[in-house]
Amino acid sequence: MNTEYYYWNDYVPIQTTWACQFYNVSFFSQISSFLCVLYILFNCIKNKSTLRCLPNHLIICLLVVSSWTISIDLMNTEYYYWNDYVPIQTTWACQFYNVSFFSTSTLNRFLMAFMAIERHFLVFRHQLYRTRRSRYLLHYFPILIIIIYSFTYSIYTDIFLTCPLLRFRYTRFLCGYTCSLLSKNASTMFLWFQLFTPTVVTCIACFLLPIRFLFQKRNLQRLQWRRARKMIVQMIIIAGAYILSWLPYAIILQLATINLISLTSDTTVEYMIFDSYVTSLLTPFICLHTISERLKLDIIKRMIRLCFVQRQNTVHVQTALATTNQCRTVKPPNILPQKRTSCGS
Structure with a gap:
């Protein structure tokens, strides 16, 4: 390791059995995850309260970030491990791969760190978000700053920052x-901050x-307690x-970074690459x-309809026929009295 630069280019992930197995698993999970994202976003747009x-x-x-990562970054990574070279072999494409991956x-x-901090305010200091000014100051403005910083920093370090070791190789990842990552100062900034x-x-x-x-549960009302418990469960899972x-x-x-382990192992490098996805x-x-519970119940009902359409129709028809047969009453035959005729007729 140089005092000025890190030789990240010396650690080249190659196509191994472990990577191919992960590729097969990620391909199916990639499709299902992307469809799940589209379905949730579509229902959220329809439900304005959400x-x-x-x-x-x-x-x-x-x-939204996950959908971009699944459809762009993961697809480029799968293509590289399948063919041993990047999809588009140009300078601007290599810069785009790095900007997209790291940003x-x-x-x-x-966003996850801000979400963890904001949950404390939403649970225990929810009155801070009552006014529009406070919502813009404490909620919308930090999200906007995070988005602008992430893309601005990545664009500067991956496109405009130059160093002697910069040389794109199309047979290597990104x-x-x-x-x-090649510059020591930029790499240290990335690792720590x-x-x-x-x-x-x-x-x-x-x-x-x-x-x-647990310590402040007694100070919360019953409705606030249920709402707080739900947000805490959400936070812990995500x-x-x-x-x-x-x-x-x-x-x-x-x-x-401190030379306690080496990144020359292919398995270690592949784990670090695929772990980010x-x-x-x-x-x-x-x-x-x-x-929300309302949207979740609506999604579950639609999924049941899509998966068990024929079964529900069959049960419905049989139930309807059984109900019709039970309600049907048997009428006695209409026996008309015969006319008596005289013996002389």
Whole structure:
């Protein structure tokens, strides 16, 4: 490792059995996750009350980021591991791969960290969001700052920042990275501020939220208690998936930075690459549990109709026939009296 630059280009992930197995699994989960994202977003747009709910805004942002990661970044990674070269072999395409990969992953982690912090205010200081000014100041403005920062920093470090080791190789993952990881200062900034810090903040905020809820549960009303418990369960489920994915990722890179472990192992590098997509694949399914009860029941009913159409129709027809047979009454035959005739006739 150089005092000025990190030789990330020396660690080349190759196509192994482990990567091919993950590719087969991720391909099917990629399709199902993307369809799940589209279905949830479509129902959220139809249900205006879901869009107006503040806790759902960050969930929708995570869904949008996950859909981009699943459809663009993961597809490029699968193509690389399948063919041993990047899809489009140009300079601007290599820059686009790096900007898309690092900006979406950074945005994912910062949104999750802000969501973990905001849950404390929504549960215990919800009166702060009553006015429009406070909602813009405490909710919308931080989300906008996070989005602008994530893309601006990635565009600057992956496109405009130059270094002597920058040379795109089309047979390497993300064309061999850009100066955002090749430069020592930029790499240290990425590891500590954009990777390690939001992951640790998410862990601490998620750990303190249920503890704080147990101590202050008596101060909450019954309606507030149910609402707070629901948001805490939502937070624990979503943050748990992010912590299990990004915390080992951050620890491995920190140990590699101080030369305690080496990244020359193909399995380690492949794990670090594919581990960043786990949260994006799981987020749509986790969000099915975190949306409103009304929307969740509507989704479940529609899924049952799509999956069990013939079965329901058969039962319905048999039930209708049985009901008709039970209600049908047997009328006695209409016997008309015979006319008596005289013997002389």
